[in-house]
Amino acid sequence: MTEALIFEYRSEGRKGFVAGPDAVPKLPAEALRADEPTLPTASELEVVRHFTRLSQQNFSIDTQFYPLGSCTMKYNPRVCNQLAMLPQFLGRHPLGPVEHGQGYLQTMFELQEMLRIATGMAAVSLTPMAGAQGEFAGVAMIKAYHESRGDDARNQIIVPDAAHGTNPATATMCGCEVVEISTRPDGDLDINRLREVLGPNTAGIMLTNPSTLGLFERQIEEIAAIVHAAGGLLYYDGANLNAILGKTLPGDMGFDVIHMNLHKTFSTPHGGGGPGSGAVGVAERLKPFLPVPFVQRLDGRYTWATEEHYPQSIGRLSAFMGNSGVLLRAYVYMRMLGRAGMERVADFAVLNANYLMVCLREAGFDVAFPERRASHEFIISLKSIARETDVTAMDFAKALLDYGFHAPTTYFPLLVPECLLIEPTESESRHALDAFVAALVDIRDTAYSNPDKVKEAPVTMPVRRLDDVRAAKQPDLVWQAPGAG
Amino acid sequence: MTEALIFEYRSEGRKGFVAGPDAVPKLPAEALRADEPTLPTASELEVVRHFTRLSQQNFSIDTQFYPLGSCTMKYNPRVCNQLAMLPQFLGRHPLGPVEHGQGYLQTMFELQEMLRIATGMAAVSLTPMAGAQGEFAGVAMIKAYHESRGDDARNQIIVPDAAHGTNPATATMCGCEVVEISTRPDGDLDINRLREVLGPNTAGIMLTNPSTLGLFERQIEEIAAIVHAAGGLLYYDGANLNAILGKTLPGDMGFDVIHMNLHKTFSTPHGGGGPGSGAVGVAERLKPFLPVPFVQRLDGRYTWATEEHYPQSIGRLSAFMGNSGVLLRAYVYMRMLGRAGMERVADFAVLNANYLMVCLREAGFDVAFPERRASHEFIISLKSIARETDVTAMDFAKALLDYGFHAPTTYFPLLVPECLLIEPTESESRHALDAFVAALVDIRDTAYSNPDKVKEAPVTMPVRRLDDVRAAKQPDLVWQAPGAG
Amino acid sequence: MPFVPHTESDISAMLARLGVADIADLFDEIPAGLRIKGLEGIGPALSEADISRLMQTRARQDGEPLCFTGAGAYDHYVPAAVWDIATRGEFYSAYTPYQAEASQGTLQVIYEFQTMLASLTGLDVSNASLYDGATAFAEACLMAVRANRRNRSRKILVSRTLSPACREVARVMLKGQQIELVELAIRDGVSDSDALNNLSAADFAAVAIQNPNFLGSLDAVDVLTDWAHSGGALVIGVANPMALALLKPPGQWGAAGADIACGEGQPMGIPMSSGGPYFGYLVCRQDIVRQMPGRIVGRTVDLEGKPGFTLTLQAREQHIRRSRATSNICTNQGLVATAATIYMSLMGASGLRSVATKCNANTNALVDALTALPGVTRAFAAPFFHEAVLTFDRPVAGVLDTLSSNGILGGYDLSADYPELGNALLVCATEMRSATDISAYAGIASEIFGAAA
């Protein structure tokens, strides 16, 4: 059943939430608004019912297996939410004095430390509010580093063609030029091409390792050596950290700066699109440039490190210090894992991915890099099925929804045609993986026996396939009261 | 999609919730159990997913209009839950000293007072844990009263034929004999018949007013007079208090004892069947017999009233003092309503019921008592439709589910054939009522045009109609591990 | 208007449809003399912010003392997921699952609940919950009287080691039906089996035994069970489900096992919450299920043969059988049972065992620490699960007061319920009590008892 818009519960003269009797504002009349904004006039019950019903129209980790590649949809422990929402944490004003914040600050300090250790970097700042902002901080630090040395010509950022879109977009935002380099058929970087593009304009290279192809870049040490030799720095996109947690350290690989997606590796919830956290870690030489504020400990007291202490800092990226509530959740998660638990993350994320990859390969699916180990994710290509049946990766994705599975990432990375990027995560059971294989096999069988049926999918969702072209051509982005347009 | 049983996630050797390393119990070996109980071995994610998915298979107030007659399914404000679950309330040991309980005890005392005022009684005890236990307390007090006066022969309890099943069942539990009396065609009690059955064996009469027919008993003053004259006492089943809150008082009507269903009138959640609360109020003469403990105030300090203070008390009905958490929710609700809000409850519960009744009558449905005002609920009879189309009240009920409405109460009270007992409550909007009327009209149209379609309903629920006969004939009440039976 | 959605224009339109001028007219069947002006004495409405502030103040006022009291309510850790899920609107705000097709969530949960309770207790079938452990015990007694077809006795032999609250509630609930509880004496903290020599099992509809008993001790379950059965009495086993993670369940007591088991479900994920809502569980042998009070969920199939769940065996219940029902219970503790089901699912058998074991270890540690003080001794030698009785050289009340003013709930003073035990205190240390907590207790106790700590 579709759900009306909340505005359609409109009832003339209904009062919203009762906040008690009104005072008259002490404000000049000409400053006041004349119209009434289009906000709902629904009763509390209608509001609760409306949003509860809407929630039921979502797939989520709490209700479905959600193997969305590159997104690390693992279990978000409920206790992380519960403890992050303790009233004192929720009620703390961001500008409150440190005397009323030692508990909070200590927690943030310890989180910085744990993240530092988990990545092998020299220091961590928690301010970036998502991966992309972490990237921004990282590239800005790289630029600031070069500038601090008078090395002003370095404004090229190299990114592999398989990179996530935020990487090139970030480079542009930082005023850099993007140089794209290709991937070899074996999935590793084309290192000869890299050599060609490196030069006096090279600011740095952005990599994620394992890459978005789900492959560990085996030449990483060599890459680090030649980029450094060319005067460039290495940026690590930590979106895929889940694959290596406790196994190897970006710091050891030679990276100078890294962002971590706490909403992936450290299991803070995605919330239907955010909030996230893109904490950044840096090698010693980038420490002076870290975004402020972060937390420092002096004589057992926790205080803010600011521009005052770090005058070369790239500055501030948020009004206060990032997404604190997200950081609290990550902290709770990490403390509950402890050392052994963190090391197990990569063990089982990688075991699950390889198991799923092998099961699918044995079931006859084309794995994009069959000679390679999967990291925490891997790619299958449906190109030959699409050619033979006209059933595409998109159709498979939609059909999976009817089986009660969220679809993997489709059509990313761009270089593998008709691809599904599949990331099961460590929190799914073998049972779930086997059921997912069975569903894909079933869909493929249907693709050959009755392709139209697959192309019709989904049929069990609140809506059938949506007209995206119309959405973009005739954008309907806000509701207009009938007769109001 | 149906959901597997939680036991079917069983995975050999999986550990449950991690509570840290195990100690060895200091217990004699022969006292220990040898087998392992059949508890789930699911992962935390599987548990969360399983129960979240199961929850989505329920209709509820938070998701559907739920006009279940006699059940008062009104909005349960979320804040009541939030405040009842403050950590100090949750963590308070029931035997904790009153010094660590003044906040809690004061709240309970004030709740007693508010309920006393709202019913016009002399005193209130909160211990009964649901309506039926409140009834037990009430009848036990009536018996204790007669016994205290040496009036030992009084062991008959009179109940109208429209009474809820708990009324006669309670009388039996208290060791009384049940005398059923009939209802007149106009819906009021057959007062002549009442006169006949009254006598020296009469312990009392149990009434609910408005009755389960949704009608206010107009002869109540006369009834009270003759029952009292015959030496009996009057019991008020407060399940229908929503209809008269702030309009009239059971105490004024002449009732000696009343139970209130806080999970109806005072909006504590039903929770899929409970917990409830059946607080009891009494007139002066029954005060010595109230179930203990309750809260008393002495010199501004709140303490427990126990057998010590009330030696004639019928005693205790629960290990501690009833369903405290439910009581806290009712308290918050009442304080948020305040006097004006409480008076509005009956206003709008009754307005909604009469409006819905009139709309249905005008749409051609047979209202059971068309000459009468509805109280907070009313009855329609589908007898003629059933005769003409073979589509029954049960079929209507099932068909409503496919329209996204919970069904009204069916086949109760027993004396109206093919009946639906409909209680909209004050928290539903006119919009919801109109949509409900439209659905019933639509189902009736279908009953005439395509009766099989209605008899097939529901088709949008997780299951189709269930085989109740098989359920009772071959009871499958617990899951057996395969091969274990 | 709080919780009423109507606007002025809705109201006028609705009244017009009804042909009345005023809402007050809808109450015209109430005799004029009975109509009131309103609820004088009820204060004005509080906003949500105001009531929040008020309740927070009251909650804070009560504090969060360190709890070493058990005696029927236990301070266990409740995982965050339990109530997060149980209070989802679809569970929280649903009614009893009368429309099975629209209530499969609740119904399946309860079926799973029944399975877990049956298995924990080692018996065949369970109902869907009763109000609390004490009323479950009373219902078990009533059930036993109905179910015992070998004798027509209206007497139940109840050990004095059985919870005083349960015995009191049973007394109240059994009184009307003239069923009598006969007390079996205590010796050394357990039921006095020697006293059985003076009794005949045939005189009793049932014998009721709690294990671990109210005093924390493991009781003589096998002896009592076999004695009862030898005379045709049924056996009612009362047990804390947490203990059943470790201990032989009622279904395995003696040669044939108890016939009925019941108890307080609170330890299964339910906060102490000043005493409720908790839930009572009641399980029994298959052959007496039709004497079971309360709701029962069964698994069946729908018209397409797909499995589904529904309330069943309703002919036992008040809404069908009315004055001849097995009980008057209607509303039970569904949501609490739901939470318990989630709790038991999260914990699994191994999780429960681990908690139970920690409770046992912590109580041992506490007992050791306290009995090291002069003037404190163990009352009995019997092995205990997670509660034990200590005897003091002085009245318990004063000791508890001092502890309380130091933020410690020191245990349950037994002197009113068991005067024969002298200055006796029942203590409990669950898995929640750390070594530091236990030292804190011992520290204050050592000041009281004047030990050179």
Next chain:
Amino acid sequence: MPFVPHTESDISAMLARLGVADIADLFDEIPAGLRIKGLEGIGPALSEADISRLMQTRARQDGEPLCFTGAGAYDHYVPAAVWDIATRGEFYSAYTPYQAEASQGTLQVIYEFQTMLASLTGLDVSNASLYDGATAFAEACLMAVRANRRNRSRKILVSRTLSPACREVARVMLKGQQIELVELAIRDGVSDSDALNNLSAADFAAVAIQNPNFLGSLDAVDVLTDWAHSGGALVIGVANPMALALLKPPGQWGAAGADIACGEGQPMGIPMSSGGPYFGYLVCRQDIVRQMPGRIVGRTVDLEGKPGFTLTLQAREQHIRRSRATSNICTNQGLVATAATIYMSLMGASGLRSVATKCNANTNALVDALTALPGVTRAFAAPFFHEAVLTFDRPVAGVLDTLSSNGILGGYDLSADYPELGNALLVCATEMRSATDISAYAGIASEIFGAAA
């Protein structure tokens, strides 16, 4: 194992299927020299009960001081329903709605969110949220530079009354693209319109105005808007959505209205939470929507013609346009926007207006109480919404310290950001502050300032 469901037997079966002996073998593509022994320095795992105890201790340690500080984060009441619903698993644990058919819940909520923000600000279209108010401001500046087709300026004129944090974040985010923020001076607590005489609007891509401004005052929005438009500069309006319940929205400033509006969404049901997660909103005129950064939800139809919601206009975004995207933003603040949507739905326009009005009254009461003290004066005469600047006869820091040790957050010390204002303090009293709270502040202040209170 916490959050890993595998049993030993699962693991062996899976490894067997993979043909490897050990999980470690799956990491064999990592060069040997890079493999580590594990994460030395990370402590052992804590159980859920232990981490709960730890976090509770830390939370308690920080206390709950009475808050009279605003400066970008406001202590409003958040109805219980807001986060109860927002944290339902289906909202909480979903990803970005890439599969629209399986994400209609989130998508419809965001469409409703967009509608509310557009309406509150009086503009045409909204995106689905940005990180916070400060980054939204920076993105608004970037957007204005892209959108202004009349001039190619890379300068933005920004009033010094605009939040220092917003200006700093914008500086950081704009630097790489060589976009410059030019400061417009303050006079009497508002933007100095006279200073415009020395400037030409044509030199700026946009003019940015905050109203109420950071100092709480109502700023000269009409004059500045018209001046900007007269020279072809766009106008970026920055506003607290709570204030928009009462005040003329950016879309109505001056003759033509602001072109872009943005701001911090925290007052809409989001706890202060040490600074985040909040959300930034960004709205604009229809004709420049394709320069908007961030996600946008549109309503469309499915193949049966039924309405449904989907992410749209994605060609602006990084995953499609990559280095030429409008922004690098990907993950936004979806859940927080969801909570805000629920909050605004509960409150409605009348509820917001009532809160806003109370805030205004309370801050007035506070200002009156404090300025009654010797040594405390109002800094400016300009009308204010719910924040005002007070000037002290002594350094602010010492006063705040004394208040803080009495459990009161007394406001925001302006002396670092606005040294020209002297000993200036920005205070705020939201609807949450009772008369008692205000007297408590005034009481301590009167002790400090030595008044005969």
